Amino acid sequence: MERRTIFGGWALPAAFVLPQLLLTIFFFIWPAGQAIYGSLTRQDAFGLKTQFIGLENFEDLLTDPLYVESMGRTVAFCVAVTLISMGVALLLAVFADREIKGRGIYRTLLIWPYAVAPAVAAILWILLLHPQIGMISHGLKALGIAWDYKINGTQAMIVVVLASAWKQVSYNFIFFLAGLQSIPRSVIEAARMDGARGWRRFRTILFPLLAPTTFFLLVVNLVYSAFDTFGTIQAMTQGGPGKSTETLVVKVYRDGVVNLDLGGSSAQSVVLMLGIVMLTVMQFRFLGKRDKT
Amino acid sequence: MNGRTDWTAHIVLGIGVALFVLPVWLVFSASTQDAAMIGRGELSFIPGAGLDIYWKVLSEGAPGVAPVWHLLLVSFGMAMSIAIGKITISVLSAYAIAFFRFPFRLLCFWMIFFTLMLPVEVRIIPTYAVMAGFGLINTFTGLTMPLIASATATLLFRQTFLAIPDELVEAARMDGAGPLRFLRDILLPVSAANIAALFVILFVYGWNQYLWPLLVATDSRLDTIVIGIVKMIGADTSVEWNRVMATAVLAMLPPVAVVVLMQHWFVKGLTEGDK
Known part of the structure; x- marks a missing residue:
């Protein structure tokens, strides 16, 4: 234009x-x-x-088992954070879109966590899950689970996934709700007339109509979980115990800033750039397609 | 719709709200309790000793960390500089790109567009090197400047500006409005809602930064509140949890207040701008 x-x-x-x-x-x-x-x-x-x-630095990087491991870990982490935060947000949005009393209040109460810093979200979850002071930890211990994410890698991963996903729900909620509200009431009424209710109505009518929002959020959430969660991870586990929560961004930080390996960390930065360029291109091709139709 | 209460919706939303409100309540309640008690794992949902702790952290902070009023000041300065700086340079550049034809216009546009793909987290090490070259390490300028360039805001304003009908521009010119008056009297008022929404988004973005301040400002006088909190829990000696939690509450208040008070514009701007 x-x-x-x-x-x-x-x-x-x-x-x-x-x-x-x-x-x-x-x-x-x-x-x-x-x-x-x-x-x-x-x-x-x-x-x-x-x-x-x-390309020797890249060869070194991609044949380095530690780097490949970190890549796999990052993918698993991102997928888990994205699925949990988008799933919970969608569920809440579907119900907040219903015509019930106090809709506005629910909405405000679900939107504000957008403002919480990833590192501060970590503090909230420390208070819940910290091996000594955590409120939920006591319950888990009472159930006979040896809960200590400071020494157990799997538990550490669960903890950073939960804290990261928690922080992102409100962002997704805002978009899902806006998406649902832009669906014409006549479409929903027509579905009701045809007898589609509850889960079936959601699966066959609402969810397909939400596809553009869902795709957009998918990309945004992958970028968020890959990059913005640094603060959460750093505050909770610093990538540990060992390397069990070391995502790619944490690794760049550890290698470049803490261990001062500049060549290797440049190559890592370039790999991250390529990743984000790919995600952005995907998003724009998709948005471009949507604009034309 | 049919007068009956939709209990399922209330229950699901109630659980959802609890999921977000309860942890924050717990943080608040912990801030008023005795540090030793929290350390022993005797955390209670019911607030304890009172709010003196807030006065204490504000004025003296915690060992190794600046007083919290100073942390808040740095965070506030950073968030405001980033929000206002980004909005200003984005409005100007979007205006130039949308309403003028000048040499290398498209090149400029694509260069700005390119930055969309490079969040701070991706370019930390090389940007740090550039900053060191400029002597901007441990300065407030270094803390804020690299975060001010923004493609998203420029693209958003360009979109808004392109939607302004040609007739309006034509009419303004007939009335003898030059480019500066047109910007001030027509473009800025028209984009007021966008500016408000962006302000919220950027204020929160600036306030919540962690990685960049961690790298570029090692001087504790430039610690933001987010950095301060993480420092407090990273202490090797016993952590004073009530102080940490009081600081966490103070760290959440300003950005949450901005989001809640400007909720209407914020939600509109976020979802309509496609960012």
Whole structure:
């Protein structure tokens, strides 16, 4: 879409895009370039000589069992967080869309967690699940479960998944509810006339009509769980015990900042960039398709 | 619809609300209890000793961490700078791209668009290196600037601006409005709702940052409240849980207040902007 009427001159618009452009160049394009350059080179131990080595860093990375493991772990983590948060949000949205008393209050009470920082969500869950002070932990111990996510890797994974999913429910809820409300009442009425109720109505009418929202949220949630959960994981487990909650972003941080392996972490950054470019392209192709229809 | 109460809906939504409200209540209640008691695992749902602890954390914080009033100040400054900065430069650049023809316009557009694909988490190490080159490590500018560039906001405003009918622009020009007056008198009022929604989203985004402040500001005077909390629970010595929880409550209040008070615009802006 282009405008017919425009203003003349180019000095003013140039001045207007300049701030955005400078920030983009200095903080996005240059670092991205550096990362790509760094990923293709190797520095000697003293940082004196830099040598071009092609894709060797990537070969090292993809043959490194620790990295491959972390990739698999990240995928499992993202899928679990996405499914739980979207599932719970959809369930709540379907009921909040019904015409009941106090709808507005329910809605407000379900929306505010959007504002809670991922790292603060971790604090809430520590209070529930911490091996010594956690409220739920006592119950679990009373049931005879040896609950301590500080030493048990599987339990640690469960804990970070729960805290991460909890934080994201309200975002998904907002979108699912908006999606449901945009479905014409006549469609729902028609379904009711045909005798479709409850679960069947949801499965055959509502869910298919929600497909665009669902797809959009799927991408957003995968990006969220891959990247924004760093704060949650760092606050709860720091990637541990061992490496059992070390997702790719935690690993970049550990390798690059804590262990100062810059070449390897550049290659890791490039892999993450490729991942997010893929997700964004998927999303835009899909949105583009929807706009045309 | 038929006058009967929909009990299933109330029960499901009630459980949902409890899932979100109870943990926060527990945090509040823990903040008023004795640290040693919490440490022994004798946490209670019923608030205890009173609210003195809030005064204490605000004025003195916890060992190794700045007082919470200072943490709040840094967080507030950061969130506001990011929200206002992003909105300002995005409105300007979207205006330039939508209403002018200038050399390299499309190149500019695609360069901005490209940044959509690079969240901070992806480019931490290289961006850190660039910041170090500029000498911006441990400065407030370094804390906020790299987070101000934003493709999403620019795209959103461009969308809004493109939807403004040509006739309106034509009429404004007939009345002798130059580009600056057009921006001030027509575009800004028309996009007020968008600006409000973005403000909420960006304020929360800025307030909740963790990874970037962790990297770029090692000086404790630049600790945000989110960083401060994680530091408090990371302490090797015994954690004073009541202080941590009081700080957590204070960390949640401002962004939650912004979301709840501006709920209407926020929900509209979020779902209509397709972001």
